[in-house]
Amino acid sequence: MSLPFDLPQRPRLGISACLLGEPVRYNGGHKESSLCSLTLAQHVDFVPLCPEVAIGLGTPREPIRLVGDPSAPRAVGSTRRQLDATEALAAYGRTMANELSDISGYIFMQKSPSCGLERVTVYQTDGQHAARSGRGIFARAFCALRPDLPVEEAGRLDDPVLRENFLTRVYAFAQWQALCRQGLSHNAIIAFHSRYKYQLMANDPVQYKALGRLVGTAGEHPAEELGPRYFSALMAALTKRATRRTHSNVLQHLCGYLKKHLNRAEKAELQRLIEQYRSGIVPLVVPITLLKHHFNGHPDRYIAQQAYLQPHPEALGLRNAL
Template sequence: MSASVIDKPKLGISACLLGVEVRFNGGHKESRLCTEALSEYFDFIPACPEVAIGMGVPREPIRLVGDPEQPQAIGTVNSDLNVTQALADYGLHMATQLDNICGYIFMQKSPSCGLERVKVYRENGAPVDGGGRGIYAQAFCARHPDLPVEEDGRLNDPVLRENFVTRVFAYAAWQQLLKDGVSRRALSEFHSRYKYQLMANDPQQYKALGNRLGSMGRSDPNEIAPRYFRDLMAALKKCATRRTHTNVLQHLSGYLKHSLGSEDKQEIQRLITQYHQGIVPLIVPLTLLKHHFRQHPDPYVALQVYMQPHPENLSLRNAI
């Protein structure tokens, strides 16, 4: 199933990233990427944990203190202010409420919403190496371990942005499979559609997942499905590289070997080589392959998510 036929996926998002003035200082952290580029393709569900637990705007800033694995969220002015439990409880509450989202974009460095490297301070005020994770984000993600999550700042990286959006649409496609009903055939067809996407992200895991489905025999598909999906999402989280993309492009070009003349084949190989060398972005050889597959359709290639894992107008493959 291509990205275009799935309903607009819902994404949780830190409200400040949509320009809502909920920051401790009464400001916002609007992400133009979210409000202008992504909002056309996703329905955003905003949340601000601090406001939700009654801290108000403006408010005293908080910071993380203590054990980076289990820090406390303490007021920076009034050290008696401890909102750790309130933020964690709200994270669990929202994890239950937002059971139909397909991803979440969190505010980076936030003591409530940051996913990684959030500053954590020792009791003596010195920062802990490596930092920690925001209290709300930690509680939320613990309940949705397979959910695609990312921080706003990291989405400025074109490779990470393309990877995140690919995972969001994979998550949405899986939710549709669950809605339609899990069966051995449905699992096999889903895996078949993701063959080349998985081959680009994690070739070893593609083989392992295929072997698992191939040997399921008379096993209950409802038992296999959750484990399969967990490993699928872990595999898709690995960023594809020029080397793995090149391998997939070569595989796809193989479906055209009996349809094209030598000049067309040479042109495809030239562009794949230029992509591998970093001269052109992925969209260039892929567009040429799509052109030839329109002239010479292949039913198996037509089903491949890799050919269009997200809406074309997002132009996510123009910069990778």
């Protein structure tokens, strides 16, 4: 079968530099993530950034923290309040959002006053109360300008469901970037949607139907207008996590393409594995592997180009724990 994740170049991902083992934290240390530095680095090219070092705070340095209104906090020194890095961090976030136009995702350091995506501690001015509802200054400014970009915190990637979802989005984003470099056209958008049909069905069945209707009106809109509108909706849909129920529904749809080729025992085996997956007895990779085996023996051109059967490199083993 073809490999839908094949790309002309490896995806590039922004990442908090401390996660790759760079000694850039306030105390001169790091927060190396073996998932990032050892596993993912075999498949993607990282662009490491440390906003606090980039704006000149140095290493080691006085730590900063978020203070004030959780919806619009300031990033100030933990002992010297006159050290206010808010505007510099926000400006750097906007600059890098524009400069890193070719990245396909970003992995942020959790809980960081500059890079945390959510649940960052925000202290009140009295110093006695705190709320864990903030977002890092750099991350907020960066993400505001790149709303479609797949982003995640390193700590959340320890969850196999979140990890698989994030990498699915990264490779979809990279595929779209490759398409845009070749030039948007109505046919290209329709082909891309066709490729992601079953992945969409697994992640968000409601949006799967809505996007099908949108693509069905492709001829009514210029490709350069339809493309960004379609892709924003696609990325929002893929952010929703697939469930055992929605995966099982997709697996049943794929079985339909084999009904004329398999004997009764082979069909029964497929159904048994899908039911075992739905019940939580076996991981998703088990019925997927058998389906791919049967499609190798009975090729189908439409199924061969479906991203769902291999949305990311098989070597990552992301579906082994789903």
